Amino acid sequence: MPHDHPHTDLPSDPALRVKALETLLVDKGLVDPAALDEIIETYAHKVGPQNGAKVVAKMWVDPAFRAAMRSDPMPLLREMDLYGRQGEHMIFVENTPEVHNVVVCTLCSCYPWPLLGIPPGWYKSDAYRARVVREPRAVLADFGVTLPEGKAVRVWDSTAETRYLVVPERPAGSEDMSEEELAALVTRDAMIGTGLALEPKS
Amino acid sequence: MSRVHDMGGRFGDGAVNASDDATFAQDWHARALALTLAAGALGQWNIDISRHARERLSPKDYTRFSYYEKWMGGLAELLVEAGIVTREELQSGKADGISPLADRKLLAEKVVAALAAGGPADRPSDIAPAFKRGDKVRLRARAGNTLVNGGHTRLPAYAAGAVGEVVIYHGTHILPDSSAHGLGEAPEPLYAVAVKATELWEHPENPNDEVILDLWQSYLEPA
Numbered sequence: 001m002p003h004d005h006p007h008t009d010l011p012s013d014p015a016l017r018v019k020a021l022e023t024l025l026v027d028k029g030l031v032d033p034a035a036l037d038e039i040i041e042t043y044a045h046k047v048g049p050q051n052g053a054k055v056v057a058k059m060w061v062d063p064a065f066r067a068a069m070r071s072d073p074m075p076l077l078r079e080m081d082l083y084g085r086q087g088e089h090m091i092f093v094e095n096t097p098e099v100h101n102v103v104v105c106t107l108c109s110c111y112p113w114p115l116l117g118i119p120p121g122w123y124k125s126d127a128y129r130a131r132v133v134r135e136p137r138a139v140l141a142d143f144g145v146t147l148p149e150g151k152a153v154r155v156w157d158s159t160a161e162t163r164y165l166v167v168p169e170r171p172a173g174s175e176d177m178s179e180e181e182l183a184a185l186v187t188r189d190a191m192i193g194t195g196l197a198l199e200p201k202s
Numbered sequence: 203m204s205r206v207h208d209m210g211g212r213f214g215d216g217a218v219n220a221s222d223d224a225t226f227a228q229d230w231h232a233r234a235l236a237l238t239l240a241a242g243a244l245g246q247w248n249i250d251i252s253r254h255a256r257e258r259l260s261p262k263d264y265t266r267f268s269y270y271e272k273w274m275g276g277l278a279e280l281l282v283e284a285g286i287v288t289r290e291e292l293q294s295g296k297a298d299g300i301s302p303l304a305d306r307k308l309l310a311e312k313v314v315a316a317l318a319a320g321g322p323a324d325r326p327s328d329i330a331p332a333f334k335r336g337d338k339v340r341l342r343a344r345a346g347n348t349l350v351n352g353g354h355t356r357l358p359a360y361a362a363g364a365v366g367e368v369v370i371y372h373g374t375h376i377l378p379d380s381s382a383h384g385l386g387e388a389p390e391p392l393y394a395v396a397v398k399a400t401e402l403w404e405h406p407e408n409p410n411d412e413v414i415l416d417l418w419q420s421y422l423e424p425a
Contacts, residue, residue: 014271015230020295021274022237024287027297029304031240038313039236044226047317081318085239088322089372091394106210106358108253109269114320118235121222124269127215133360134211137407142218152410157210159356160392160416161249161323162372194220 048117051082052165053186055115057179059092060170070094077114087114087163093156094167095193100147101166102140102193103156104132110158112165116188123192133157143194166190168197206261208345211360211402234270238277243308243316246284249323250382254354255280325389327374332391332419337368339395340425341417347379348420354382357421361413365425366397369414377418391419 025031055077059066068076073090077083090112093101105111106129111119122128132139136153140146147153156164168190174182177200189195209215226232242252256276259267263275281287291298308316333339345362347353356378372392380388396414399406 014234014268014274015228018230018234018237018270018274021278021292022233024291024295024297025237025241025281028287028291029300030244030286030307031237032307032309034310035240035308035313036233036236038310039239039317040226040232042314042317043235044232048225084318084320086320088320089324091370104210106360107207107356108256114318118225121224121227121269122218122220125215125218125222126209126212127218130209130212130215131218133413134403135407136411139218143220149408152412153408154396154411155413156394157358157361157413157415159358160372160375160378160418162392162394162416 043118049188052115052191053183056167056186057182059167060182061179082114084114087112089162091164092167093164095169099152099154101154102136103164105158112163115165166193171197171199174200204261206264207257208359210358231270234273238273240308244303244306247280250378254382323375324373325387327389329390333368335368338425339422340365342421349379350383355379361415364397364401366395368393369396370394393417
């Protein structure tokens with residue numbers, strides 16, 4: 001387990017192996033170390049769930065935008081500069097009082113990078129990939145989420161290049177909030193479906 | 203090929219560790235991701251070939267490797283198979299000269315544009331859609347590749363043989379079963395198919411639940 005490593009000053013073996021492969025590819029003229037830094041900078045700091053949250057908040061407040069996103073989101077995402085690798089075919093699925101949506105990739109780790117960034121550790125874990133299609137409610141309980149019995153769960157398994165993003169229900173008491181304030185209620189987990197939108201602070 | 207990666211519906215994995223939520227838990231994870239993307243930018247393989255390379259890790263390695271170790275294992279294999287590095291170079295860590303592909307190297311100033319360009323998978327196809335929204339379909343009974351024995355496929359075993367209903371038509375997309383093996387993109391109609399939990403599991407949590415999978419037309423027959 002990666003998190004059971006004893007803390008030492010020496011890098012773990014996989015770290016050394018990655019370094020060795022990088023050195024080899026740099027020496028062969030195939031990889032630019034500055035390009036690696038730029039890729040990491042992009043996904044560590046620039047591209048992340050704040051992008052998806054912005055879209056969800058806009059769908060909450062703007063019915064015309066919401067309808068357009070539901071029917072054909074790609075032209076709008078391009079306009080908003082939210083198009084890119086692993087987000088070429090996006091579909092937004094909305095939670096309702098009747099249905100709760102959850103996203104997984106049981107075969108690998110497919111995830112909408114331009115809108116949510118690189119997936120968290122648990123999304124890529126064997127336990128999540130194995131269990132959420134069979135017992136989504138038990139998995140949601142691992143995240144502290146309990147759904148009413150009457151609400152159906154729809155689990156989306158990303159088996160193609162289509163990427164799904166969950167639009168959580170807009171929380172009660174958020175009627176007077178600005179789009180920017182609303183975006184702050186939309187967590188990464190809410191857009192995967194393992195969480196709900198945050199309640200507004202009273 | 204083992205199907206060790208195909209773990210949907212498996213028992214015995216324990217609780218999901220929701221606190222394991224970092225994007226990059228260790229610095230080398232970020233480096234491994236970046237190295238994979240930079241090597242991919244050389245244009246010597248596609249996403250289906252790279253998925254297949256990770257799935258072909260021995261079941262022992264697939265199970266014991268952490269996530270990004272699998273990526274590095276797959277990448278090393280791809281580099282050798284594409285003739286970009288030799289096994290000797292991998293073992294010694296010493297480059298045997300500059301690669302003829304060096305002029306295709308992804309430069310730092312091109313990174314943002316390259317990531318934003320994406321790699322869409324929809325393609326025109328001569329194959330007409332056989333199903334429409336609302337149609338009942340049966341998924342192929344065995345989750346195997348019909349073109350290449352033991353090859354890559356994107357039909358998860360847990361849903362094989364199940365009956366579902368078409369809920370979205372996605373248009374025509376590259377067929378991974380072909381594309382992963384250098385047999386061409388072979389685009390065909392792709393659908394989202396909803397399968398009831400009661401159809402999939404002996405003891406579903408709730409009879410109203412369902413799983414929706416994206417499935418290519420050749421994975422499906424009328425039901």
